[in-house]
Amino acid sequence: MQTEKLKTQSPLVKTKYCFRKISNEVSALTTKNLLIFSHNKHITILLLLCPFLICGYLSYIQYIVDSYASRLCNPSPEEISISKIPKCFNQNCITLGIGLTGGSSEWTDYIIDHISKSSDLIKNKDIKVLTTQNAESFTKYIKENTNTTQIGVILCSNYIPLPTNNYIENLHCQETKGQIYAIIYNFTEVSRNIFDPNLPDPIESKVLAVKLAIDNAILSYQARKQGFQNIIIDAVIQSFPIPPNRFLKGYDAVSMTGPLYFFIPPMFVFGLLVSEIVKEKELKLRNGLSVIGVSATGFWLSWFLVALFFSFMTTNSLIFSGYFFKFALFLKTPYLVLLLLFLTYSMTMMILGFMISTLINSVKLSYTVSYTFLLGGLVLQNFFKSPMLMKLFHVEDLPYWVPWVRLAFCYYPPFNFSKIYADIAATAGSTPNFDEKMWEEGLEYTWDNFFNERTGMLYGNSYRIPSSFESFQNLLLNSLILIVLTWYFDHVVQGNRGRSSPIWFMFTFEYWSLKFDYTFLPRFIRKSYNSPSNLKPNDGILLDGLWKKYPNCKTCAVKPIQLSIEKDECVSIIGHNGAGKTTLLSMLTGLLDPSGGIGYISGFDLTSELDNIHQSIGYCPQFNILWDELTGKEHMWLFAKLRNTPISSRNELIDYKLNEVNLGNAANKAVSTYSGGMKRRLSVAISSIGNPSVIFMDEPTTGMDPITRRQVWKLIHNMKKDRVIVLTTHSMQEAEILSDRIIVMVDGEIKCSGPSLYLKNHYGDGYKVELIHENPEVLWGKLNEKIPLLKLLDISGNSVLLSIPRAEPKVAEEFFKTVELMKIQDWSVQNSSLEEVFMKVTGSLKDL
Ligand SMILES: Nc1ncnc2c1ncn2[C@@H]1O[C@H](COP(=O)(O)OP(=O)(O)OP(=O)(O)O)[C@@H](O)[C@H]1O
Known part of the structure; x- marks a missing residue:
């Protein structure tokens, strides 16, 4: 037997065995985790597509900015003819309102007729003529008829006292000549359309057209009076070429907002992994794995590999999306630098996720925590994404507290990520030059840039930004600290591995002795509390005064128990609810620390040789150690692999075991589609895989119909040979049929024990x-x-x-x-x- 061999092997052989065991666990659990994700296809696809969607979104932003910037310039504005007054657009509006301050006269009539003809405007429709007492009463008319008159003209046909407080205060109507005019335009009409610089300024062209029409009319009137030919002046206006907007032209969305958006893909994986790990804890799946000997190292390494796989995939999806959308920053930076940045950052976030998952026990809470991290992180990234802030942070002569804040941020992985990204963006992407007030296009980012610090001036202050390599080291340090915290919390927080260790566990000799497996040393050197002198461990189970009291409970859940169970024996423990059956089984399987007493299982000490015990036991707990996404066959494969069954006969064994519990037809169906009884049957089949020498079953036939129950009884009966089976049950029939010995537990005590007939004779x-x-x-x-x-x-x-x-x-x-x-x-x-x-x-x- 494997465990027998272990006892006699040298430390070197044991180390080799440990290595093989852990690598087997890692490969089995990693496959299991990947299978779970492969069954959740849409989530996985979304995860891998997320970087592409983000790059597409950034590309869209870039497109909008670029097209906006290109529309905001006009290198060759068109000439606009102002020989005609443009008509107003709205129905019933008046193109030209003319106020005659001194009443109509010959020259005003001539001018109005001339304007009407030259600009095709109909009198009394497009042109409204008002004889006003003064300029004030004309402006009063305009105010009262808001937005009905496009442009107003006052023709000063006599002396008019000037108003003091409106548009025409500079108007000087001459008493004698009366040939002066004023143009009043609607200032509220939108000036040059800033969204389209190709459009003419509506006010400029209209006012000029009116002025030209009046001037032409006056010239014509004068020419007629003085006998000149009719003079017509034609004119055009044209704006200056409009240069591109220098705050938009050259704006690089990827450089400026990358740390904000590229923060998101790893956060998706983060949330997914945290919820999966916490789910395994909440459903006690991890406990079930621990009982059959899966080490914490194997467990975490498998998740690490899954995180690495997804990080690698999302990172590459991100980099290649960047190439696909032709982002300059990506094209000008070596692939390895980008890979290093995104992968290291992603992995650091994953390890942060591992650490968080050791602290929480419910999936609901894990969602809340993930969303909080995502939203809180986005708020912070909104600041960290700014290259200006990065420079400001590193300006010399800062107040004394700023370097401390900077140092604190160095322990926050997204800050280091943003810092390295800003370094790359400063070289390879376009960045704003605040002194020149324009965007500068980037150069190639090289490995030299990676190792060199950045210096420069910002508003007259010099700054010194440490190299990307330094920030990369910070990221690695973050990972290391998080790994240590994960390891620590995984030990001390109740519910992570079943048993929890004291908060100072790393300073205890027992921890390191267990860790390095010093079981080959003589027993007196190792820690052995209650070391028995007269107990001889057997191949089955031997308990001497084993007891358990939960913290904050007045009475013991299990009072000191003396019990010996030999090989080939099947023992049923019966007792009312709360009698202590599950607590006893939890102690025997290592899920709970006994409060005291001695126990041996398969000859191994329950307190110091738990790893070896786990190798030799099978367990069918009250809860099913099953993953909803996996099929029955995949479950059997997982446990067969964890139990190191020979590869050559593994498939045969799996089929045999599944048929034995009548699950042959449902072997390839996801466990989520199984009934309660089917799940129990699968759990029973799993507990017997790998030929364990002791099998513990906690109420194995709960929820089964009578026919299946009998099949499982038969199965358990056949499993009895050469091993110990301990089961708890509430079914007297089950206990009677299956067991060689029945133990009755009452309030944590064994009240009586013996074969069924003996109990009946004795207590009936x-x-x-x-x-x-x-x-x-x-x-x-x-x-x-x-x-x-x-x-x-x-x-x-x-x-x-x-x-x-x-x-x-x-x-x-x-x-x-x-x-x-x-x-x-x-x-x-x-x-x-x-x-x-x-x-x-x-x-x-x-x-x-
Ligand atoms: N985690 C715990 N903390 C405190 N007390 C507990 C805990 N788990 C069990 N107990 C108490 O210990 C006693 C034994 O409980 P246990 O679950 O071992 O009984 P059981 O015989 O397995 O019951 P059932 O047949 O209902 O499964 C009960 O009084 C129970 O309330």
Whole structure:
């Protein structure tokens, strides 16, 4: 047997064995974890697609900024003719409102006619002429008719006192000449459309057109008066070329916002892993694995490999998405630098996730924690993404507390990630030059950049930013600290590995002696509390005074127990709810630390040789150690591998075991589709895999129908050979059929123990006799008179049910003699049932 060999092997062979064992565990559990993710296809695909979606989103932002920036410039603005006044757009609006301050006169009529003809405007429709007392009353009209008049003109046909407080305060209408005009334009009309610099300024062109029309009209009037030819001046306006907006042109979304968006993909994996690990804890799957000897090292290494796999995949998905979208920062940086950055950061976050998962016990809480980390992290990333902040953080001559804050942030992985990213962006991506107020395109990022610090000036202050390599070392330090914390909390937090260690466990000799497996040393050197002098460990189970008291409980859940179970024995433990059965089994399987006492299982010490015990036991707990996503066959494969069954016969063994528990047809179905009974059957099959020398079963047939229950009984019966089976049950029939010995536990104590017949004989009420007589009361009266030791159990109809004490053979003799003389119609004799024994021993009969 493997465990026998272990006892006699040298430390070197043991180390080799340990290494092989752990690598086997890692390979089995990693396969299991990957299988779970492969069954959750949409989540996994989304996880791998996430970087691509983020890069696509960034590319879209870049596109918007670029197209926006390109639209904001106009290198060759068009000439706009102003020879005609443009008509206003709205219905019923007035293109030109003309106020005549001195009433109409010859020259004003001429001008209005001229404008009307030259600009195709209809009088009294497009042009409204008002004779106003003064300029103020014209502006009053405009105010009262908001937005109906496009442009107003005041023709000063006589002297008008000037208003002091409106648009025309600079107007000087001359009393004598009266040939001066003023243009009043609607300032609220949108000026140049900033979203499209190719459009002309609506006000400029209109005002100029009006001015030109009036000037032309005046010139024409003057020319006619003085006998000149009709003079027409034609004019155009054209704006200056509009240069590109220098705050947008060259903006690089990937450089400026990368740390914010690239923070997200690892957080998805983070959330997924934390919830999966906590789920294994909440459903006690990890406890189940610990019982069959899966080491914490194997457990965490398997998750580490899964995290590495997903981190590697998402990292590469991110890098190649960057290449796909032609991000300059990605194209100008060596692949290895990008891989190192994203992978190290992702792995550090995964290890942070491992550490968090050791502190929480519920999946619900794990979701809350993951979301909090994601949202809180995004808020911080919003600051850290800024290259300006990175420079500000490293400016020399800072207040004394800033370097301390910076140092504190160095222990926050996303800060180090943002810092390295900013280093790359500063070289390979476009960055804002605040002094020049423009964007500078990046150069190639080389390994020299990786190892060199960055220096420069910011608003007249010099800054010195440590090299990317230094920040990379910080990330590695973060990982190391988180690994140590994970290791520590995994030991001390209750529920992680079943047993929890004291908070100073690493300073105890026992911890390191167990760790290095010094079991080859003589027993007196190792720690052995309650070391027995007269106990000889057997191949089965030997307990001497083993007891358990839960913290904050007044009484012991299990009082000191003496028990010896030999090989080939099947023992059932029966007891009422809360009697201590599960606690006893948990101690024997190493899930709970005994409060005291000695125990040996397969010859190994329960306190110091637990690793070896785990190698030699099988366990079918009250809860099923099953993963909903995996199929029955995958479960069997996992446990067969963990149990190191020979590869050549593994598949055959799996099929055989599954058929044995009637699950052959459902072997390839996910366990989530199994009924409660099917899951129990699978758990029983799993407990027997790998030929364990002791099997513990906690209520193995709960939830099974009578036919399947009998099949499982048969299976357990066949498993008895060459091993010890300890099962707890509430079914007396099960205990009676399966066990060679029955132990009755009451309030943490073994009240009695022995084969079923012995218990019945010893604790039962004797024989039960049922007599059928035409007058049962008379019959009982006579019997009771002759044999007072008889006990009446029931009289109903023609039947009398009574018991004869087993310990009194003479009473039985006397009873049968008496009965022979009576006219008995029928009779039957029955031995006591186990249920009666149980009720009597547990004292429950009194309570009924
Ligand atoms: N984690 C715990 N902390 C404190 N007390 C506990 C804990 N687990 C069990 N107990 C107490 O220990 C006693 C024994 O419980 P245990 O679960 O071993 O009984 P059981 O015989 O297995 O019951 P059942 O048949 O219902 O499974 C009970 O009084 C129970 O309340």
